[in-house]
Amino acid sequence: MDFAFTDEQVMIAETARAFFTENATSERTRAAMAADGIDQALWQAFCQELGLSGIGIPEAAGGAGLGLVELAIIAEAAGAQVAALPLLGSLALCAQAIAAGGSAGQQEQYLPGLLSGEVIAGYVHDAALKADGDALTGEAGFVAHGGSAGLMVVTSNTGAWLVAADAPGVTVTPLTTMDQTRPFARVTLDGAQGEPLADPAAAIAAAHRAGFVTVAAEGLGVAQAALDRTVAYARERVQFGRPIGSFQAYKHRLADMVVEIEQARSAVYWAACAVDEGSDEAGLAVHAAKSFAADTAFKCAGDMIQLHGGIGFTWEHDAHLYFKRARALQSILGSGNWHREQVAAMILGEAA
């Protein structure tokens, strides 16, 4: 029984936190929002200088080894700054899919570009995708950072393919997206040529596990940062002759945020650990984590706005960045209700 970070994990967490706090500043994020939603310089620095992009990818496949616990640590730190990065699409979904389901040749060909940040990948899921041989026809409306992607990992419920973004039959339409730090694109495939991944089931399973954990960990980071920033404000802002943080109505709301966050923290690291250890609980844990932590992020970001009063409603304040990211975390990769229904099916059986 040792459900606490190892010394190495503590070090990774400190490094990641320092990196994102220093570099993923509000100014840079806002500059990225005005462009394609990616802080390109930050992404290059993350992939090439920090050396953490290969976390969760086996060393044999050119990664850094380690596991989802370490990936969660990174995602939490990135989430805390609402960093404008393709961490979810490129690394958690696509690189994981290729590492788990790609042949040795596919790993060799595609992973180095993703891990170095030279290629950004978008994860395209269309349950009703039509595959005529490997000619793919279908559409997905919400591909995170799809407008910047050079490579697509395309999945249906049964198959998984690699598709070059500039291949004939591929149309990518960037969309104006509420969360400007992770804009969506619509990807349309009209007989586009796909290269099948060697083991599609393994690819999809790995992408989902890592995706759910990463979204949950980002949510944890968002929630904690929303709390931390609100706590700082509660100390300095004086109303009726007292710091507002001394009012019980205010501090009880902060306390409720802490209660949710502590549970979300347990959820994220339970899920990451359960996947890394191949535990029987892994399926339950990733659905629990994704639904719970995304809800926690939304609650805390919403409270952040309320507890800041009018300033929290302005474009100038960062609260809306957290609020929009949190809402996006709730809907991406399956709603909370969908994830809870997966849990219900595990413990109650399918509904009649």
Add this chain to the structure above:
Amino acid sequence: MRLGFSQAEEDFRAECADWLNAQMAGEFADIKGITTLTEKAERRKEWEQHLGANGWGCIGWPKEWGGRDATLAEQVIFAEEYARAGVPGRVNHIGIELAGPTLLALGTEEQKRRFLPDIAAGKTIFCQGFSEPGAGSDLASVRTKARLEGDEWVVEGQKIWTSLAHISDWIFVVARSEEGSKGPKGLTFLMMELGQPGIEIRPIRQINGDAEFNETFFDGARCPADSLIGAVGDGWRVAMTLLSFERGVSTLGQQMAFRNELDGIIAAAKANGTANDPLVRQRIARAEIGLQLMRYGALRMLSNTDHSKVDGAALTYKIQWATWRRNLGELAMDVLGQAAEVTDNPEYEWDMLPNLFLYSRADTIYGGTNQIQRNLIAERGLGMPREPRGDA
């Protein structure tokens, strides 16, 4: 970071489970599955003595005081297997989890010799005398008085919510020993024997018809001058030390009992078809997730060996489980429907789930209300300025 236990720990788990299951299938089968605190109290005292005689009374204590020097992980495992085997909760949990550890930390050698072996052996049952009418969670408002008369303390006053006082042997009392003192100053922490003239115990009937706690009246009750823990006037510090033991290993055992309650709801929902209702499915899923998060929250808390620092998980745990269980009680009633509102028992005794619904209204009150807990989280955990307080 890892979730699992080592092979040696798993072997220990099997040893615990085998022994506990054998007892519940054999000599003590008549108390298996009891979920209230008061049912068959005398038989359960015999069970506690049986536990003690077999070395399972207080496994986390040092060997010299009747324990096993069990590691934290072993204590966690024992607590889980204890609850999983359907063994009733400990009637002496105050002695084991609060009085004993307080004596270990702050008692004299003589006090340890006098009390600890008998607590471990299940022969001395303790209850606590903290709360008073009008004081509630505000422990600094204690008005019960203790004055030294020769070589004895004489105590006057009233305590309330003294759980299981009517079946206990001893009580610890926080009393005001300095005339005119206010707030946390001038309090003394005394160990007093029950059953003496001058102590009257009146059970309080509660919402579910049971009576597990009491009003306890002190009218010239006495104890020897050396019955105090800590120094005269040092009672506040002793009480705070004691309360810090409350976030212990037993949380894991508590969760096994919660598991049984949730499993009862799952079984009922499957039996009456509400398991097909999408809203019920969502609520059951939330309850399942909440239970798992309590378990991993407790493991995180216990894995954090630096207990000196204020730990977020530890501060939030009380609100987590109390709120979760109150919601569970409401879910149980919604799943069972009106069938839950009648019982065949003419004595107003309720099955597990309706009883859970009624009893869980206490969970968000005792041990510090949810509101007090929120103040603690905000003030101690987040460093928020204190709410202005009265002139205590």
